[in-house]
Amino acid sequence: MSNEIVEEDHGLEPGQDNIRLLGLDVHNPVFFVSAVLIIAFVIVALMFQEASGSALGGLRVWLTSTFDWVFMLSANLFVLFCIVVAVTPLGKVRLGGKDAVPEYSYSGWFAMLFAAGMGIGLMFFGVLEPMYHFNNPPLGLEAPLADGELVAGAVPAAREMGMAATIFHWGLHPWAIYAVLALSLSLAAYNKGLPLSIRSAFYPILGERVRGWPGHLIDIMAVFATLFGLATSLGFGASQALAGLNELYGVPNTDTIKVLLIMGITCIALVSVVAGLDAGVKRLSEVNMVLAILLLLFVIIFGPTLAIITGFFSNTLNYVKELPSLSNWIGREDTGFMHGWTTFYWAWWISWSPFVGMFIARVSRGRTVREFITCVLIIPTLVSILWMTTFGGTAMEQFLAEGYTGVQETVVDYVPELSLFAMLADLPLAGVSSLIGIILVIVFFVTSSDSGSLVIDTITAGGKIDAPIAQRVFWAIFEGLVAIVLLLGGGLAALQAGAIATGFPFAILLTVMLYSTFKALRHEREVGN
Secondary structure (H helix, E strand, O other): OOOOOOOOOOOOOOOOOEEEEOOEEEEOOHHHHHHHHHHHHHHHHHHOHHHHHHHHHHHHHHHHHHOHHHHHHHHHHHHHHHHHHHHOHHHHOEOOOOOOOOOOOHHHHHHHHHHHHOOHHHHHHOOHHHHHHHHOOOOOOOOOEEOOEEOHHHHHHHHHHHHHHHHHHHOHHHHHHHHHHHHHHHHHHHHOOOOOOHHHHHHHHHHHHHHOHHHHHHHHHHHHHHHHHHHHHHHHHHHHHHHHHHHHHOOOOOHHHHHHHHHHHHHHHHHHHHHOHHHHHHHHHHHHHHHHHHHHHHHHHHOOHHHHHHHHHHHHHHHHHHHHHHHOOOOOOOHHHHHHHHHHHHHHHHHHHHHHHHHHHHOOOOOEHHHHHHHHHHHHHHHHHHHHHHHHHHHHHHHHHHOOOHHHHHHHOOOHHHHHHHHHOOOOOHHHHHHHHHHHHHHHHHHHHHHHHHHHHHHHOOOOOOOOHHHHHHHHHHHHHHHHHHHHOOHHHHHHHHHHHHHHHHHHHHHHHHHHHHHHHHHHHHOOO
16 A cells, blocks of 8 residues: 555645745745744843733733633634544545555554653643642632631532643643644645645645745744744743752752753753754653653652542543533633633643644554544543643642642642642652652753754745754744743743733634635545545
């Protein structure tokens, strides 16, 4: 059987509109417009830190309170779209054509999906978020604490909701966002032979106009969404790594040190970029996978093992039970939860979708659409449930069964970067496990920066995946710079504002992509794929 990419007479080739200048090979005008706007943002934000921080904070509040329905509705549509496509005859379409065969075994494919699902976010929020939602349960549930004392009757429901609300943010919805973009890109690249760029996903509705300004704007929006989504993750990672270094070794936790840390880790990412995919990010990803599994097993073994095992199943059931209520945005009174958490998360996942979606597309040729959606949705969701149950469940058990208040204090004082280390401090070998946690965050930082710069470079090089390394170096540097200016201009709140601001227009774009993807699938079904 053949596994060649299907070629169609659409007249579109990777890099056909590129300019080759001073050793660069970049798309005109996507690279230049994106680069100039990003450079201008960095300069202005550094010159007017206080004003930019205030503006970003105001923008975040306005977007989340005015357009919360856009994020909520679009994320729900992505989940429903994936389910409908998977259960209808459209699910029989094969990515790459009817004779295509998978390039990777199930074990290798699952491992890469697992790697894509793991990131700085799980390290940062894995302990914090379940405890936060336990303290402040959404949907009008009674708080389990009153004047610092446990309210016995409210504890069970708050505990269940704490985990269900957390899993809601890390389960089907984010992976449906990634799946929609990855599916659309896979159909465009492997079934149509189009360049691997975001604009290609809109070919079924725009035709050759994707080569003009409609396509340019789509790719520029994708660059901004990816860059700010990554910058948010890098900022979270730097804050958490420095908090751990402060706890273990007394390294001062100041803005200056955060900047130096981001610069240092960005330099390591540049070494990985220059080394290339196989020698750089691939090896680091393998190291990260081993360390993440070791840390997970360590907490399962030395933490409340039985509670973690039983919690995995009960938390999954509670998540399914609460899913309709948490997904609904109409008549909600818990706007603090919906705006401060859910809206931010959906915007963050949407801004990450070009990065993760393109990665998933590159490793999924040869799978049927039904197989693709089932595995992209279910496998990472189960991994997220296990991770949150292990880390968040351990923190809850420490507080409720042992009376250990370390994690609880980080939640009440809202120092989220310390939550993971506070949980590990109550387990054996805390120094070793905390050091592994810091290394994990740093390596996640490096691999995210390297992989993210590759994706942005592919977009700004007209879909070419073998563009000069200097271009990827440029984007890796500016990912670090954007993270720095957002941190200096308003800290974690500014990072979240950046993700929401770029995620909003891209949410609308992805919603339109649903129709484009449906047209592509229907065409493939009609031609007998």
